[in-house]
Amino acid sequence: MTARRYFIETWGCQMNELDSQRMAGQLMAQGILPTRDPQEADVILLNSCSIRDKAQQKVYSRIGEYRLFKGERPQLRIGLCGCVAQQEGQRALDVVPDLDFVLGPARVGELREVLSRRDAGERVLATGFPEVRPFDLDAIARDGSHKGMVTIIEGCNKRCTFCIVPTTRGAERSRSLREIVKEVRHLLDYGFVEIELLGQTVNHWRDPIENLDFADLLAVVAPMAGLKRLRFVTSYPRDFTPRMIEQVALHSNICPYLHLPVQSGSNSVLRRMGRGYTHEEYRALVAALRAARADLAISTDLIVGFPGETEAEFQDTLQLVEDMNFTALYAFKYSPRPGTAAPRLPDAVDDVTASRRLQILLDFQNVIQRRLNEDLVGREYEVLVTGAGRQTGTLAGRTPCHRIVHFNGEPSMYPAGSLVQVRVDRALTHSLLASSLSA
Numbered sequence: 001m002t003a004r005r006y007f008i009e010t011w012g013c014q015m016n017e018l019d020s021q022r023m024a025g026q027l028m029a030q031g032i033l034p035t036r037d038p039q040e041a042d043v044i045l046l047n048s049c050s051i052r053d054k055a056q057q058k059v060y061s062r063i064g065e066y067r068l069f070k071g072e073r074p075q076l077r078i079g080l081c082g083c084v085a086q087q088e089g090q091r092a093l094d095v096v097p098d099l100d101f102v103l104g105p106a107r108v109g110e111l112r113e114v115l116s117r118r119d120a121g122e123r124v125l126a127t128g129f130p131e132v133r134p135f136d137l138d139a140i141a142r143d144g145s146h147k148g149m150v151t152i153i154e155g156c157n158k159r160c161t162f163c164i165v166p167t168t169r170g171a172e173r174s175r176s177l178r179e180i181v182k183e184v185r186h187l188l189d190y191g192f193v194e195i196e197l198l199g200q201t202v203n204h205w206r207d208p209i210e211n212l213d214f215a216d217l218l219a220v221v222a223p224m225a226g227l228k229r230l231r232f233v234t235s236y237p238r239d240f241t242p243r244m245i246e247q248v249a250l251h252s253n254i255c256p257y258l259h260l261p262v263q264s265g266s267n268s269v270l271r272r273m274g275r276g277y278t279h280e281e282y283r284a285l286v287a288a289l290r291a292a293r294a295d296l297a298i299s300t301d302l303i304v305g306f307p308g309e310t311e312a313e314f315q316d317t318l319q320l321v322e323d324m325n326f327t328a329l330y331a332f333k334y335s336p337r338p339g340t341a342a343p344r345l346p347d348a349v350d351d352v353t354a355s356r357r358l359q360i361l362l363d364f365q366n367v368i369q370r371r372l373n374e375d376l377v378g379r380e381y382e383v384l385v386t387g388a389g390r391q392t393g394t395l396a397g398r399t400p401c402h403r404i405v406h407f408n409g410e411p412s413m414y415p416a417g418s419l420v421q422v423r424v425d426r427a428l429t430h431s432l433l434a435s436s437l438s439a
């Protein structure tokens with residue numbers, strides 16, 4: 001008998017990546033094995049993202065492609081998972097007759113049960129935010145042997161006027177320090193050297209019982225034996241406290257890299273976005289972080305074409321980008337999302353203007369980024385190998401400051417998860433080329 005196979009396609013954030021690992025784990029525990037070929041699959045899961053309209057469009061067009069496989073494989077099950085599942089719910093089942101089930105992000109732990117309900121004939125709608133959410137630590141297919149992801153806080157209580165996350169991921173829920181430490185320990189025992197703590201507002205974590213915050217969590221987790229690199233995404237600027245900055249300064253295994261979305265460099269736009277800080281406050285935070293950790297690399301997210309954004313407000317964003325020396329920048333055209341407040345704001349920016357601003361911003365950042373990377377030529381880094389490079393005889397990895405490095409070496413010598421000393425030879429805009437110094 002040939003084994004049943006699954007295929008999972010994942011879009012969006014690290015939370016989705018981890019949710020896909022959790023779903024894969026549940027399938028493997030049932031003896032359903034992975035395949036790279038969706039045409040060969042018995043279960044296809046589309047783990048979707050709804051942060052911008054484009055992402056949502058993509059998942060629907062993909063379902064349209066996969067449902068054709070049912071002609072050859074009538075037993076095929078197709079599930080819409082992730083944030084579009086939560087957002088669309090019953091509508092997705094109504095619109096796509098071949099869709100077998102809809103599984104929201106807060107119900108990932110119920111995949112097995114949902115599949116058996118489907119086998120019994122029901123087209124299952126599993127969305128919403130139940131109080132009790134099964135989480136099986138041992139049924140997670142942790143792919144990649146270097147980075148273990150641990151969710152510490154789910155959902156979001158902020159009300160940024162552009163953002164759909166509070167609707168799709170629900171209200172904030174922190175896991176207890178005890179549970180988090182247990183999971184990190186488990187991953188370190190398995191040989192993971194890098195731990196990535198996850199949360200939509202990761203630094204807003206609070207222990208649900210004791211009076212502990214994210215600084216206390218870092219103080220407990222960072223010294224754990226075997227932990228070479230500790231990272232966390234995504235930090236909310238306003239939630240950073242001096243005690244947290246102290247912890248970042250104190251533990252050398254906390255990577256000198258932070259993703260700190262600013263969204264705009266204009267105070268009036270920030271106010272309309274409901275971000276709760278000014279660009280001056282953001283600058284002061286970055287200065288404090290860099291004073292605590294001189295080698296700290298910071299990346300950010302920016303939205304252009306937010307309703308009412310004037311040319312002058314856009315210039316304020318360029319000014320901030322010029323001053324901040326971000327090591328990476330993720331910029332997006334504003335996309336109106338259902339159930340959010342921003343679409344009701346006056347003076348929508350037309351698409352031509354938004355596209356032009358996006359291009360200006362990206363070109364502007366590329367020059368900065370190239371210069372920052374060129375300053376690193378000749379420097380030596382310990383690189384964590386993440387896999388084979390694009391060309392044979394090369395490997396890819398990450399510096400502690402999270403830059404992508406390509407260097408000479410064989411996967412047989414340095415499997416993913418190895419730490420290799422390299423020297424930077426050349427700088428590109430988005431990566432570094434280096435030579436291995438290890439024998």
Ligand code: 5AD
Binds near residue numbers: 301334
């Ligand atoms: N339109 C465009 N970009 C958005 N983001 C979130 N919501 C929207 C939206 N409606 C961006 C923000 C966020 C990143 C994950 O996606 O910059 O930080």
